[in-house]
Amino acid sequence: MSKSECAVFTNMCMLFDDAGRILVQDRKSKDWPGLTFPGGKVEKNESFVTSVIREVKEETGLTITNPQLCGIKQFQDKKDARYVVLFYKATAYTGELESS
Template identity: 60%
Template sequence: MGRAELAIFTNMCLIENEKGQILVQDRVNPNWPGLTFPGGHIEKEESFHDAVIREVEEETGLRISQPVLCGSKQFQTEADERYVVLFYHTTRFTGDVTSSDEGEVFWIDPHELENYILADGFLDMYKIFKDAQLSECYYDRKEMYLF
């Protein structure tokens, strides 16, 4: 039995400004709508680091630097691929916030999250971003686990 499996790699980045606000994206994708952090797919032969910088710039207009890997999320797709989301955090960026076709992006205070429609599972993911004792959000076919 081989250990290789098909996998899809993506990223998501929590960007925090000097006021303690977080940058969120109100996704319009019907497959996963609602408020979340910007991010996207990692291209073949692209480093994880470069991919998160590229995706954030494409979706927000901001050029981030020094993104720090702070956790992950994973689950199996209907096609039995492992879907991996790498979580990053940064407070370093330049540029002006500009929304994209992915959805409107804007700054909010973290306590305001409860006032919005959030993407499915986003609050569980947010725990990983904010709690240094947690590092992974794992969904098996029946349940979700935080490690």
């Protein structure tokens, strides 16, 4: 029995400000529609923190600093790969919000 398996690492980040406003995306994708937080896949040789900063920048135009890990979820996809989702939260950011 093998002790290794295929795993895909992903992230999501809840961005919020001092007024309690939370940034969400309204996805129009047929594969995964609805409200979600910005995020995506961790690239090969990329750290988890670097990946969430990059994904938020790509999807929102905002550069977050000091993202805090606040949860982890895992599930198996239909091809039997394990997906690991790292959930972050952040309150510090710079830039102008852009629609993706």
